[in-house]
Amino acid sequence: MRKLWHSAVVLIAGSLSQLHAQHPLLSAGPMLGAAAMREVCFWVQTRQSATVRIAYWDTAFPAHQWWTDSVRTTPQTGYTAHLRATGLLPGRVYGYRLYLNGEPVSFPYPLRFRTPPLWNGRTNPPTLRVAAGSCAFITDSLTDPPGRPYGGEYHIFESIARLEPDLMLWLGDNVYFRQTDWDSRTGMIARYTHDRALPALQRLLSTVHHYAIWDDHDYGPNDSDRSFLYKDTAREVFQLFWCNPTYGVGNGGITTAFSWGDVDFFLLDNRSWRTPNRLRSERRTLLGEAQRRWLRDALVSSRATWKIIVLGGQLLNPVPAFETYANCAPEEREELLRMLQQEQIPGVLILSGDRHFTELSRLERPGLYPLYELTVSPLTSSPFADAVREHNPLRLPGTLVTERNFALLEFTGPLEDRILHIRVYNSAGHLLWERTLRAAELRP
Known part of the structure; x- marks a missing residue:
């Protein structure tokens, strides 16, 4: 064997x-x-x-x-x-x-x-450049149906590498388990092995520091949840193929966090404790109580200028479509937003994937600064062209992208005027749009 x-x-x-x-x-x-x-x-x-x-x-x-x-x-x-x-x-x-x-x-x-710089608040924070993307489907002729390939434009990884970011955040669906993969350790390892060997990926792997979360396709089958029988195996294989700082916050899963300069990143697990999307007999959850409590405590304890919440699916988008938070766990979504409001945590930005399109959402909050969410997708999976018909009222004009793309977040500027430049590029590395956020604008 x-x-x-x-x-x-x-x-x-x-x-x-x-x-x-x-x-x-x-x-x-x-x-x-x-x-x-x-x-x-x-x-x-x-x-x-x-x-x-x-x-x-x-x-x-x-x-x-x-x-x-x-x-x-x-x-x-x-x-x-x-x-x-x-x-x-x-x-x-x-x-x-x-x-x-x-x-x-x-x-x-x-x-x-x-290595991250020793920054103690006495000097200007360092500039930090972070690439981000989700949904990386690599076509496999041995397992995929004939016809038009679902994955493509793999040169996107070379485009990211040319920009020389310091870090790369993989926002979930970083591999796509097929039916041949998700019911065995051997199958999961074979899928990662196939995808990780992609020639266009190698320079990016070797020259940029990588951090990852998962979503349904690199956890289990489509829309998989806490009932997935092989979730412990998926976690073990995830640890074999990534080098995250830690895995879980005391009760399994892959939740972790790290800091670089004046930026704190909180990487969440939206699968290990997720209730089935069609559950009716109890309140549905994506994160589970223990992870929500950890996130609240970690955010409140953070003294970083920027606090980046990294999540597999969309939080702010109020449209109840597919696996948005509003569709799958609306009560928990409101609870999270209420917590962020009550704690008055400065500098929060949400970074998500999953949707096969990119957009920047802005939620106005009475008496508090607006909350932003950057959704970035897909890297090499097929884009969702019908996203133009999904009328997210929080979407900022000119930020919808329905082609393969990635984002580059650049944190820069002096201590008293920290700036975040958000730039989104297509697979060839051509700039599609850019926006600027100031830390001073994200304070209570």
């Missing part, structure tokens, strides 16, 4: 990765994961068992080199490896080199990673 699984992984990975791999053992990566001031996580996948190690150095002092521990990839973990660079300093840029079985692997682009 193990031999058959290994052959399938090699076949899937080999068909996609032959164009980018500089070493016969490399399937995908290296990928940069969560970055702390003293430590950075790397992810690598090989085609068969191999010893993985990474050398790294401060670009200001390239003669001094350090090494991660060696990790042996195995079939049990899908030939994935997580490695950690330790002993780092805040606010530094490091170069690195991948070694497989003791041999250096060459790449046609420089490999760099960075």
Whole structure:
């Protein structure tokens, strides 16, 4: 059984990765994961068992080199490896080199990673550039029906990499489990392996720090909820293929948070505790009570200028369509909005995916600053052209996008006048629209 699984992984990975791999053992990566001031996580996948190690150095002092521990990839973990660079300093840029079985692997682009700066409020905060997107469908001729492919324009990942963001936020549906995948650990690993080996993705993986949440398609079947039998398996595989800071806030799931400069990010899990969309016998929920309470406490405790709530589906859009919060858990939606109103938390912005179109929504709140939500979708899945008929009354004119796209959020400016530039680009990297928000305008 193990031999058959290994052959399938090699076949899937080999068909996609032959164009980018500089070493016969490399399937995908290296990928940069969560970055702390003293430590950075790397992810690598090989085609068969191999010893993985990474050398790294401060670009200001390239003669001094350090090494991660060696990790042996195995079939049990899908030939994935997580490695950690330790002993780092805040606010530094490091170069690195991948070694497989003791041999250096060459790449046609420089490999760099960075650590968050030590910012204590006494100086101007650093500029931070964050790419974001959701719904990345990679066509698979072995499992997908014939006809027009559902996924395409994979060069979008190269367009993102060319803009050189510091971070990439994956907003859910980062892979699409097929019927062949979601009822087994083997199937889930095979899907991630297939998608992660995409040649157009490799530079982005290796040069930008990645953080992810999930939505239904990388959790289970379409519209899946807390009843999904394999949710623990999905969580385990999610951890195999991502390098988030943590996973869950004490009761399972994948909820996490991290900070960079004067920006705090709160990454939510809208699947593990989600009630069925058609449930009638009790109040429906997307987040569950424990996660809602954690979010409230974390937001109230935050002293960051910007507080970014990252969610798989739309919160503000009041149209009860598909899997909007208004359609699936309207009472909980009102409770969340009421909490944000009562606590008067400054600097909140919501970032969501799922919808296969992009829009910027603005909710006016009496006696308080307006609340914004940027929905960004899709990366490579098929766009939802009929979004023009969904009349979200909160949508700002000129922000609806019904083609494949991504967003770039740039936090910049001096301490007394912090600015967020929101820019949305199509798959070729052409600017579609931009808006500017000032931190001073997002205060009680």
